[in-house]
Amino acid sequence: MSIKQISVFLENKPGTLETMTQLLADNQIDMRAMSLAEAEGFGIVRFIVDDIYETLTVLKDADFICKMTNVVAVSIPDEPGGLNSVLGVFRKAGVNIDYMYAFLGGRNINHAYMIFKVADVETASDVLRKAGIRIVEQEEISAL
Amino acid sequence: MERYFQKEIETASRDEIESLQSRLLVKQVQHVWNDVPYYRRKMEDKGVTPDDIKGIEDLHKLPFVSKADLRESYPYGLLGKPLKDCVRIHSTSGTTGKRVMAFYTQHDLDLWSDCTARAIVAAGGTDEDVCQVSYGYGLFTGGAGLDGGSHKVGCLTIPTSSGNTQRQIMFIKDLNATILCCTPSYAAYLAESMKEMDMGPDDIPLKAGIFGAEAWSESMRRDIEKTMGIKAYDIYGLTELSGPGVSFECSAQTGMHINEDHFIAEIIDPDTGEVLPAGSEGELVFTSLDKEAFPLLRYRTRDICTLSYEKCSCGRTFVKMSKPRGRSDDMLIIRGVNVFPSQIETVLLNKGYPANYQIIVGRENSTDTLDVHVEMTPEMFTDNLGEIEERQKALVDGLKSMLGIKAKVTLVAPKSIVRSEGKAVRVIDNRKI
Secondary structure: EEEEEEEEEOOOOOOOHHHHHHHHHHHOOOOEEEEEOOOOEEEEEEEEEEEHHHHHHHHHHHOEEEEEEEEEEEEEEEEOHHHHHHHHHHHOOOOOOOEEEEEOOOOOEEEEEEEEEEOHHHHHHHHHHOEEEEEOOOHHHOOO | OOOOOOHHHHOOEEEEEEEEHHHHHHHHHHHHHOOOHHHHHHHHOOOOOOOOOOOOHHHHHHHOEEEEHHHHHOOOOOOOOOOOEEEEEEOOOOOOOOOOOOEEEHHHHHHHHHHHHHHHHOOOOOOOOEEEEEEOOOOOHHHHHHHHHHHHOOEEOOOOOOHHHHHHHHHHHHHHEEEEEHHHHHHHHHHHHHHHOOHHHHHHOEEEEEOOOOOOOOOHHHHHHHHHOOOOEEEEEHHHHOOOEEEEEEEOOEEEEEOOOOOOEEEEOOOOOEEEEOOOOEEEEEEOOOOOOOOOEEEEEEEEEOOEEEOOOOOOOOOOEEEOOHHHHHHHEEOOOEEEEEHHHHHHHOOOOOEEEEEEEEOOEEEEEEEEEEEOOOOOOOHHHHHHHHHHHHHHHHHHHHOOOOOOEEEEEOOOOOOEEEOOOOOOOOOOO
16 A cells, blocks of 8 residues: 655765756656755755666666655645645544655646655554545556 | 782782893893894894893883884794794784784793783682673784683683674673673674663673773763673783783773883883983883893884873872873874874774774864864665754764864765775875974
């Protein structure tokens, strides 16, 4: 009930993100969603790709430090209040969100996709499903 | 009641010590002149013969021996006995160049064990104690050195060697180890692991630790003492001179007593080679007095420290050396404070980082800046930004407590630290002075 996200350690200096995206481009890897978090002197880039294992292999071979994390992805109608309804479900179930990011629906322009990092992926998926919110699986992300 | 392993010599008067040293020195000079062609050549180059050496007052006439001499004469050039009389070899790690091979006769091993036995007794050890030797065994002198002393004292010796932290703690607990011998960074690591296992000082029977072979600070000592509920004693030595036990700490914890019946210590100006008066800070030079297989005369250790002949509360009369602050040839002066790369390395190792670092010294608004670059590793990396920042802060705190000045810590990409000929360039000094 979760999808795989890749987090990569990047030094905070010009060109480091591009070096990574160049590598992904050279290997025909398609990013579905991405977010960048910054700290003092370094950053973490987090993203969802079509082929997770290929991406990890390519990154490690190029000496990037990366980790795979399970996150919850949902698909909601791209309309006012869409995100709000998901957050309501989480609040009622006491699910805390570590971080989240969003992207619009690829070929399905009426939908938005939301990526949530939570401590307990199973519980979060469960409460979402019971609330009738559509959870997105790895296959769907890959096929987008 | 202070206990000694060899009370008579450990508490001898200065006159007695010096007359013994003079007698042994004359003999040792004769030995190297006769048996080590490399030494004879060095002495001849300086115009000195054994006849010129009547006692320790003539020590300054002898040529220095440096690490370069040891490398040049590798492996057998300084051998003082035929190989058939030698029974053991130990070796340095060779991180700063070619390995140094040290040879031992049975006599040499015995005197070395006496030295470490004195250290164990000074730390409160008796034949009632269980001594866990968690120094590495092998070519490294740590394991063999403390092992020998532990046997001489009559402790029940547990030769765990280094590594396998869980097992180390299990042995300490299950076999009632009372004395732990290892490097200070490994002791700090064991202490850290104990905390993670929710174990406090009362959960283990240890009472003393003998820690040496690398740089460590007073604050590290207090941390280890508190977490393990022990008294931590420093021990010093060099493979070239036998290994740990050249000097050792007593209950006063105010410096390490040099085993002066086996080694003469001098402090010299590292630039001019001139012998400095007692109490001055300078480079430590050792002369081994009765080693047979690998005798060293006036060996320049490159360690910077001071000597103190003041009366010690423990009753020992051997001169005390201060904890060496590092090697003379890589000392940096930052904001007026002496900083040694080895200190920074110790902090990294203590915090579980590999020693992959680079020190960048700069100057901003006429103040020196110190930036330590540390390579990120897959083990250290997590998706949680806050966790990484906490680790970064722990490093900053550790450096502050070790160095006494604030350093910035920058986490950099793996393999990004410039290496020349396979060895990382440790220091970049951008100050224009």
